[in-house]
Amino acid sequence: MLARLGIARPSYVAVQRFLHAAIERNAAFDKVSEKDVAFFEQVLGSSGVISDPDALVPFNRDWQKKYVGNAKVALRPRTTQQVSELLRYCSSRRLAVVPQGGNTGLVGGSVPVFDEVVVSTAAMNRxxxxxxxxxxxxxxxxxxxxxxxxxxxxxxxxxxxxxxxxxxxxxxxxxxxxxxxxxxxxxxxxxxxxxxxxxxxxxxxxxxxxxxxxxxxxxxxxxxxxxxxxxxxxxxxxxxxxxxxRPASVQLALLACPSFQAVTATLRAARRVLGEVLSAVEFLDQACSHLATRHLEGVRNPLVQQLQPLEGPQGGGEGGAGATHGSADAQSAPFYMLVETHGSDVDHDQQKMERFLESVMSEGHVTDGTLATSEAQAGAIWRLREGISEALVRRGAVYKYDVSLPTAVMYDLVEVMRSRLAAGGYGSDAGVLVVGYGHIGDGNLHLNISAPRYDDALLSLIEPFVYEYVSRHNGSISAEHGIGLMKAQCLSYSKGAVAVELMRRIKEVVDPVGIMNPYKVLPPR
Ligand SMILES: Cc1cc2nc3c(=O)[nH]c(=O)nc-3n(C[C@H](O)[C@H](O)[C@H](O)COP(=O)(O)OP(=O)(O)OC[C@H]3O[C@@H](n4cnc5c(N)ncnc54)[C@H](O)[C@@H]3O)c2cc1C
The missing domain is CATH 3.30.465.10 (Uridine Diphospho-n-acetylenolpyruvylglucosamine Reductase; domain 3)
Incomplete structure (x- = not known):
């Protein structure tokens, strides 16, 4: 039976390529034994216990394929009672546990760091x-x-x-x-x-x-x-x-903006004119638009006329906001926005949208735009925005930062980072792209640095600079993706010592043995 669990790593030190410091496996945790597997099978039946090394691969690897663990067993409970029994047992045996949902998290929280037991909720879907x-x-x-x-x-x-x-x-x-x-x-x-x-x-x-x-x-x-x-x-x-x-009326506009200032002016106008029907305000820079249309099949930006096929891994079309010179998409704008409304009266919502568009176009905040006239068109526009993460992963290595910053100056971080990396030899010539997009209506920027490969020297130019910058501007180092493994050592940039200590104490009460998702969220003592 033990053979099914695979061979342990020779050394229990995870040298994460995305962290400066190596993390030591906590020796207080026990390793999964044959007896443990027998217990798990007794609770879940053999179909609920996965220990075949090939079948374990997707449980051990995150969506970005950036964080890879070494779990020897993954469990698929179907009921609350089973979850409770498993955790009680793991606590008594000091077996560390990582809960896993859809495994789409972007901060390395959902996969083991070492040999933690994966408890997947995939079979709890009623x-x-x-x-x-x-x-x-x-x-x-x-x-x-x-x-x-x-x-x-x-x-x-x-x-x-x-x-x-x-x-x-x-x-x-x-x-x-x-x-x-x-x-x-x-x-x-x-x-x-x-x-x-x-x-x-x-x-x-x-x-x-x-x-x-x-x-x-x-x-x-x-x-x-x-x-x-x-x-x-x-x-x-x-x-x-x-x-x-569910809204009876949905309107979606894709807009081209000449500057980030125009983006924020458009956001203000959307809030003012669209008011209670406004349901989404997103932005992406030119480089993101190029990435999505280039790396994802069937994705296009209807506001961009593709003039020539894009070539080579560092095509000029990925140069970043404002970098239209040499771009394959000669008519692309520095920024794009998606503005959506949800309402109950089509005529009323259309009138509002028209008034909004007239206002932002007459003031020069928007230079071009298109309104989706069908669900299919709306879906295609959303795909341009939603596909950016996937396009970045397809391009190569990606350093992802999900931060909250004051909206008016949010994009400064992208520009500052772009200059900083270029000065350090990691400009677009080196295949490095610094791009920005996100939920501008919520002050949430996704700063992404795409590179041909993971590179410690590049990382040391990015971190801790990015966290210091965000902290200095009273932002948050995690707007929505969480802390996970990626930022556990950086929590203090956004949380004070007293708050971190209280978090630890609360954890001690709810998870007294400390088996739940170790190495994540809370910094090492
Ligand atoms: C293409 C793409 C787009 C995304 N867009 C967004 C976005 O717009 N906004 C956003 O916030 N995020 C976004 N994400 C990140 C991710 O999808 C979210 O964090 C999502 O909520 C994670 O859900 P999951 O089921 O995949 O959780 P997982 O990735 O499996 O787990 C995430 C964390 O939650 C824990 N966990 C999971 N299930 C449980 C449970 N039942 N009980 C206790 N802990 C649990 C895990 O241990 C882990 O720490 C995006 C990701 C991708 C790949």
Whole structure:
């Protein structure tokens, strides 16, 4: 039986290519034994226990293929009771555990660092209840976001969050990362729309907070602790969430802007003129548009006339915002925005959108634009924005930073980083691209540095500079992706010592043995 678990790494030191410091395996954790596997099989049946090395590969590797662990076993419980039994057992045996949802996380939180036991929620995907009057939905934590949205859609509702990974990510993963996504500007954060949840602490105690009440002021709101805890406290097993009415009228505009100042002016106009129907405001720079159209099949930017085929790995078309010189897309703009409305009256919403477009075009904030006239067109425009992450991964190595900054100066970081890297020999000539896009309506910038390969010298130019910059500008080093493994050593840039100490103490109460997602979120002592 032990042979099925594979051969242990010779040394338990993970030298992460994306971290400056090597992380030592915590020797207090035991290793999975034959007896442990027998116990897991007794609880889950043999189909719920994966220990074949080939079958373990997807559990050990994250979406970006950047973080790779060495778990010897992955477990697929189907019920809360099973999760509770597994965690109680792992606590008693000092086996470290990493909860895994859809494994689309971008900060290395969802995969083991060493040989932690993976507990996947993939088999916990049942919808438990839907209230057609209030729109509250209760589902097991492994339900896929898109499946939930389709289910709610058939009943006239929609999920209050949407993101590019919706086809794979789980609602439990969304809640555990406090995912933001494309429509937070309208529907708010999960701290508001999650009405209740059920979870098991690291010691196996089940915390039943699965209420569907809008108002419930009965002491500490403990569910909030699990929202954004990234699996460091326990495993969320079910979620109750407030769905929103599905809009009868949806308008989507793709706009070209001549400068970042014009982008922020357009955002202000969208808030002012579109008001209560505004549902999303996104931006991307020219380089992002080029990346998506170049690396993803069938994706195009309808505002760009492609004049010549793009060539070579460092085609001029990827030069960055404002770098139109030498671009293959000679007519592309420095920035693009997606502005969407959700409303209940098509005529009213169209009038508002027209007024908004007239205003921003007459003031020169928008130089070109297109309005989707069908769902298919809207889908194609969204694909341009949602495909950027995938395009970056296809291009090569990518250093991803997801930060909150004051909106007006948000893009400065991209420009500062671009100059800094070019001065250090990592300009576009070296195949390095510094790009920016994100949820501008929420002050959330995705700064991405794409390079032909991972390179320690390049990384040392980026970090800790990027965190220092964000901290200096009163921003957050994680707007929505979380801390995970990637930023655990950098938490102090956004959280004070007292706050970090309180987080540790709360973890000690909910996960007394400390088995839950070690090495993640909290910095090493
Ligand atoms: C193309 C693409 C686009 C994306 N767009 C966005 C975006 O717009 N906004 C955004 O916020 N994020 C975005 N993400 C990041 C990611 O999709 C989100 O973080 C998502 O919420 C993760 O869900 P998941 O089920 O894949 O969780 P996983 O990746 O499996 O896990 C994420 C973290 O949550 C923990 N976890 C998972 N399930 C549970 C559970 N049931 N109980 C306790 N802990 C758990 C894991 O241990 C890990 O720390 C994007 C990712 C991709 C690949």
């Amino acid at each position: 919808i438990l209840h839907f209230d057609e009057v209030s729109g509250t939905l209760i589902a097991q934590s492994g339900a896929v976001l898109q499946a939930l949205d389709e289910y709610a859609g058939q009943r006239g509702f929609m999920m209050p969050l949407d993101l590019g990974a919706k086809g794979s990510c789980h609602i439990g993963g969304n809640v555990s990362t406090n995912a933001g996504g494309l429509r937070l500007v309208r529907y708010g954060s999960l701290h508001g729309s999650v009405l209740g949840l059920e979870g098991s602490g690291g010691d196996g105690r089940v915390l039943d907070l699965l209420r569907t009440l809008r108002k419930d002021n009965t002491g500490f709101d403990l569910k909030q602790l699990f929202i954004g805890a990234e699996g460091t406290l326990g495993i969320i097993t079910a979620v109750a969430i407030q769905c929103a009415p």
